[in-house]
Amino acid sequence: NTDGQTHLNRVEMNTRQLLVGLTILPFLSDMASANVPVGPPPECPALHKVIVVGGTHGNEYTGVWCIKALARRSDELAESFPSLNIETLLSHPEAHMANKRFIDADLNREFTEEKLVGAKDRHPTVESLRAQELNKLLGPKLGSKHPQTDVIVDLHTTTSNMGTCLIVPEGDVPMVRAAAYVAHKCGGEKGEARILVHSMPRNQRPDVKSIARHGLTIEVGPVPQGVLRHDAVEKTEKALHFFLEYLDLLNKDKAGVINKLKEWYSGGKVPVYRSAKASAPGEMSGKIQWPSDPENPNFPQVLVHKSIQDRDFHKIKKGDPLFIDLNGKAIPYSGSHGEEVYLMFVNEGGYYYSSSGTGISVSILRKVRLDDGMVEE
Amino acid sequence: STILYNHPPIQKVVVVGGTHGNEYTGVWCIKALERQLQQESSLLSTSYPNLQIETLLANPKAHYENKRFIDVDLNRQFRTEELISFQNGEDEEETEFAKEERLRAQEINELLGPKFHEEQYPQTCVIVDLHTTTSNMGICLIVPEGDVLMIQAAAYVSYKCGYHHDDDEVRILVHSILDRDQRPNLSSIARHGFTVEVGPVPQGVLRHDAVEKTERVLHYFLEYLELLHPKNNGDNGDISSVQTMLNKWYPGGQLPVYKSADARKKGQLCGRIRWPCDPENPNFPLYIVHKSLQDQDFRKIKKGDALFVDLDGNIIPYSGSHGDEVYLIFVNEGGYYYSSSGTGIGVAVKRIIGIMDGMIVEQDESSHSVVS
Numbered sequence A: 001n002t003d004g005q006t007h008l009n010r011v012e013m014n015t016r017q018l019l020v021g022l023t024i025l026p027f028l029s030d031m032a033s034a035n036v037p038v039g040p041p042p043e044c045p046a047l048h049k050v051i052v053v054g055g056t057h058g059n060e061y062t063g064v065w066c067i068k069a070l071a072r073r074s075d076e077l078a079e080s081f082p083s084l085n086i087e088t089l090l091s092h093p094e095a096h097m098a099n100k101r102f103i104d105a106d107l108n109r110e111f112t113e114e115k116l117v118g119a120k121d122r123h124p125t126v127e128s129l130r131a132q133e134l135n136k137l138l139g140p141k142l143g144s145k146h147p148q149t150d151v152i153v154d155l156h157t158t159t160s161n162m163g164t165c166l167i168v169p170e171g172d173v174p175m176v177r178a179a180a181y182v183a184h185k186c187g188g189e190k191g192e193a194r195i196l197v198h199s200m201p202r203n204q205r206p207d208v209k210s211i212a213r214h215g216l217t218i219e220v221g222p223v224p225q226g227v228l229r230h231d232a233v234e235k236t237e238k239a240l241h242f243f244l245e246y247l248d249l250l251n252k253d254k255a256g257v258i259n260k261l262k263e264w265y266s267g268g269k270v271p272v273y274r275s276a277k278a279s280a281p282g283e284m285s286g287k288i289q290w291p292s293d294p295e296n297p298n299f300p301q302v303l304v305h306k307s308i309q310d311r312d313f314h315k316i317k318k319g320d321p322l323f324i325d326l327n328g329k330a331i332p333y334s335g336s337h338g339e340e341v342y343l344m345f346v347n348e349g350g351y352y353y354s355s356s357g358t359g360i361s362v363s364i365l366r367k368v369r370l371d372d373g374m375v376e377e
Numbered sequence B: 001s002t003i004l005y006n007h008p009p010i011q012k013v014v015v016v017g018g019t020h021g022n023e024y025t026g027v028w029c030i031k032a033l034e035r036q037l038q039q040e041s042s043l044l045s046t047s048y049p050n051l052q053i054e055t056l057l058a059n060p061k062a063h064y065e066n067k068r069f070i071d072v073d074l075n076r077q078f079r080t081e082e083l084i085s086f087q088n089g090e091d092e093e094e095t096e097f098a099k100e101e102r103l104r105a106q107e108i109n110e111l112l113g114p115k116f117h118e119e120q121y122p123q124t125c126v127i128v129d130l131h132t133t134t135s136n137m138g139i140c141l142i143v144p145e146g147d148v149l150m151i152q153a154a155a156y157v158s159y160k161c162g163y164h165h166d167d168d169e170v171r172i173l174v175h176s177i178l179d180r181d182q183r184p185n186l187s188s189i190a191r192h193g194f195t196v197e198v199g200p201v202p203q204g205v206l207r208h209d210a211v212e213k214t215e216r217v218l219h220y221f222l223e224y225l226e227l228l229h230p231k232n233n234g235d236n237g238d239i240s241s242v243q244t245m246l247n248k249w250y251p252g253g254q255l256p257v258y259k260s261a262d263a264r265k266k267g268q269l270c271g272r273i274r275w276p277c278d279p280e281n282p283n284f285p286l287y288i289v290h291k292s293l294q295d296q297d298f299r300k301i302k303k304g305d306a307l308f309v310d311l312d313g314n315i316i317p318y319s320g321s322h323g324d325e326v327y328l329i330f331v332n333e334g335g336y337y338y339s340s341s342g343t344g345i346g347v348a349v350k351r352i353i354g355i356m357d358g359m360i361v362e363q364d365e366s367s368h369s370v371v372s
Helices: A002-031 A061-071 A074-080 A093-097 A113-121 A126-138 A173-185 A230-252 A254-264 B024-038 B043-047 B060-064 B080-087 B092-096 B100-112 B148-164 B208-228 B241-249
Strands: A049-054 A085-090 A151-157 A163-169 A193-198 A214-221 A269-275 A296-300 A302-304 A315-317 A321-325 A330-332 A340-344 A360-369 B012-017 B052-057 B126-132 B138-144 B170-175 B192-199 B254-260 B281-285 B287-289 B300-302 B306-310 B315-317 B325-329 B345-354
Touching: A049 A061, A049 A230, A061 A074, A061 A085, A061 A151, A061 A230, A074 A085, A074 A230, A093 A126, A113 A126, A151 A230, A163 A173, A163 A230, A173 A193, A173 A214, A173 A230, A173 A254, A173 A269, A193 A360, A214 A230, A230 A254, A230 B287, A269 A340, A296 B060, A302 B208, B012 B024, B012 B208, B024 B043, B024 B052, B024 B126, B024 B208, B043 B208, B052 B100, B060 B100, B080 B100, B126 B208, B138 B148, B138 B208, B148 B170, B148 B192, B148 B208, B148 B241, B148 B254, B170 B345, B192 B208, B208 B241, B254 B325
Parallel strands: A049 A085, A049 A151, A151 A214, A163 A193, A193 A269, B012 B052, B012 B126, B126 B192, B138 B170, B170 B254
Antiparallel strands: A163 A214, A269 A360, A302 A321, A315 A340, A321 A330, A340 A360, B138 B192, B254 B345, B287 B306, B300 B325, B306 B315, B325 B345
16 A cells, blocks of 8 residues: 555665665764864754844844835745745834934844843843843743744844845854855855854854854945935845745755855855954954044044045055044054954944944955855864 | 125134034034144144134034934024024923923024024124035035025135045035025024035944045135135225136136925925835835935936835835926935934925025026925
């Protein structure tokens, strides 16, 4: 009978798997001594529950627009990406209604283990309370239970000229591969689509997306704060579309999509920008800081020099003009982060706040491996 | 032709920054200016010996919070009628929960004005108010129709900017509120008001190039006022050296300008093509400015062109509400997401203004007009 036939097939399958497993075992023991990645293991359960988040910074209006638009298309989404359960969330309603980046402190810095666990010992802020709520809603980030959410995609904009930037954690294999997929589909460097990698263990990651098992940030710029640009919305929606497409393909035809990536990226290596290591705990990345006005800590004492304005992902070398002061005197780059580095988040409005980490971001150009999501040294 | 002024020569000039608290450029410029004014040997101190230059941070509370305003747009609080009624405590609602900016307007009126008084002129001859916009408006000099001094200043500055700096796009925008008492903006407190608007600059951000443009304009503006001083014009005070220059640069005595559409609401500066707002958040639009108009300030739009796009991606065309063909200004200005500032896109027409009388030259019937 047909049931019997199916049963036989299953047994055959199991035997085959057992045989495959037996051949892998010796390799596994070899791997045990290799570098342990900072993210989840390469083979992990399928990704289905996706939350698209907007308004983590309340005055980054694009993400809020996009999630509103998305919420009106749930039928269309279900049809396009049947293996995914997609929801949206307004991350920081209070800051958004006030058209402010944050009320007390940057929400996107509240999710380190230290802050989540230590919250009860501290004076609460609007954001620390909201972080606890989000952790309950979407997580929990830490502990023996897995987060309820498989993937968070967090929609951001920047006042910097960064085009479309996909930000992923080093070692998070599905996300590194997803970013590689999206970047290619968006045209790569020519299409101003780039990948930025932050290298820190998951429990130290301070951002909202680190709540879920996997997270990707879509950062689009330049867009002024508190303003909606049609072209920025389109860029965000395009990147989001390809991201969801990737996740859905992963569930339908994993081998096929991995092969595509191998075709697009020779040697299985993807060019990425890797942010400088954070110098202060709970920061996302290292910055070339500027001094602030003693009378107003959110107002800089220097201007970003016009020769680097809008030149994100361009190199700066020691001695090049960096800032200009109130007397019109140019201040050169000291070489503090290296003789030659790539600048990013050049003159990002949010980085006028110490809570977000004051200054200009710095990165180096590297390659990340598709197989383990790690940066090649 | 000659210009005779029936009031004392220009002396007190106040340079104002931070009227909108998150327009950081103006605040930077006044700080830099202050520094120079304090240094006796600085270029600034010696360049304008006949001017008494001061600076003012207009809305410190909003500035420290990096907000456009706390309660209401400060740059709409200076209509004489409103200044007086608040002063007399006539608005009962206001005295209990007085809006921050209405209080500050009173202070500024005292400091720099009074705007209106039967017997005395405002203490300040000229206010130059430094602004930035998120719109791609380049350098925009905003002056009131009828104010000959300011229109000539705009003519002078725009010529000098254009002559020396090819890259600068300088335009002149004229608001036609002939009665100074009806003007709601801060610079109307003084006898003469001049607004410098530079864009695009994001709110809460300082751009070096925007600072340079603002400072350049300010320099030529102060130079113009200094040149007007009788001490710089020899014995014959009737024909100033500035007049000679203007006659040479503008032989027809005419200046091409943009004239803003008349505001439909009292206390607003300029007419708008409005967008509807999100019922749950009055400062969040229901429509986005269409990408074909983005960064296209001072370009024409005609009836039927794409104007906005909605949450479902539908395009909303321009209805022709302000005329079949109009010029757009302040396209996607962040401040205009607030009803207090007047929601929407600014609308203007191209006109010619007479440099001698500061009045817009009458158009004939056939030209497109802006519905008032």
